[in-house]
Amino acid sequence: MIDQETLNKFDKLYNGSYSNVLKYVICNCSNAEDIKDIVQSVYLELLKILQKDKSFNKGNAYILGITKNKVSEYYRFNYKAKIVSLFSKKDDFLLLDSIPDNVDLEEEFIKKEDLKFIWNYLKRKKVIIFKIFYLYYYTDMNIKDIGIELNISESNVKHYLYRTLKELKFIMKNGDEKNV
């Protein structure tokens, strides 16, 4: 059982570090499916430390240290870099070629009931695409900073972002992915 004092301390540290930990894990993971596992292992480790050391007074930097270790540990012992893509490379090109160029990216085509579908779609794409989407939409980073963060060119970021959005729009307008 976790005592109340530990729980309070954990809450404080968790709330203060969660977004940074999540961002680090997403930017450094090899597969979108691994993110939750890694984040959980970070905070499980933190809980263990808090239970043992009642005078623990370290902050976010320490938690980020745990995160770095957990990411490398995860892929060292538990290699999960297999990326499951919705399309094979050949299919990908065919699909992209079939998308008309006049797609309006600003057009609102995502509906609330599509959230789960989009999530499943994104996590099965190349992990770099998933990362770009997360950084662009969730953390509000601009394209230039995403490029720096992921060590790719700005044009590549734009390419991945717009092409995937086009794909997504195409799929959503033309039925589920099985019909593509």
Place this chain on the structure above:
Amino acid sequence: MSNKKMMKKVFEEEFSSEKMKQQILLQYERKEKNKMSKIIKYAIVPVCLVLALFIRASLNEGNNILEDNVIGAMKVYAYTMSEDEKVEKTELKDNIKLGLASYNLAMSSVPGYPIVFELENVDYLKIEVNNGNILDWNGDTGKVTSLGTTYQLSNNGTLYFNVNINTNIKITGIRNKNEVFEKNITILSDDDFNYYVILK
């Protein structure tokens, strides 16, 4: 709602801080429970072993108590002369004076007065002789060895005593390094050089 907001919501749904926290806490509790059940599971063997050892120790202790309650004793036999002048092996009883067979007459073939000891619930008998000495005689070879005045007898057997008037043989029964009894055999003689033995 714009695409951007909706897309943000996709990530918020999946990586909700609160949802994740609940999952972490649940997982932690589950791991702790598993750890406990593993500890219990793996502790059963050593606990059983400890219990078995404890029970065994208790039983041994019980045996020791039982052993301690067993009275350590011995039987002592001497060779006496019967009414029809036959030499016979007689058990010595407490405070009963017995006439020993004449050494010269009946037992000239042995080196001294033979006394037979039988041990009961003792590890050994500590035999100390005052005014005499202990002899060992090998009947096969006829070799006589003087054992001095003190000897530890671990098995049933016969010792020979070179006696004088008022020879006293002190016998202490030892079990588990403790003295469990003490007896004295006194050999007396009268004016006619008849020898008697008494156990006290």
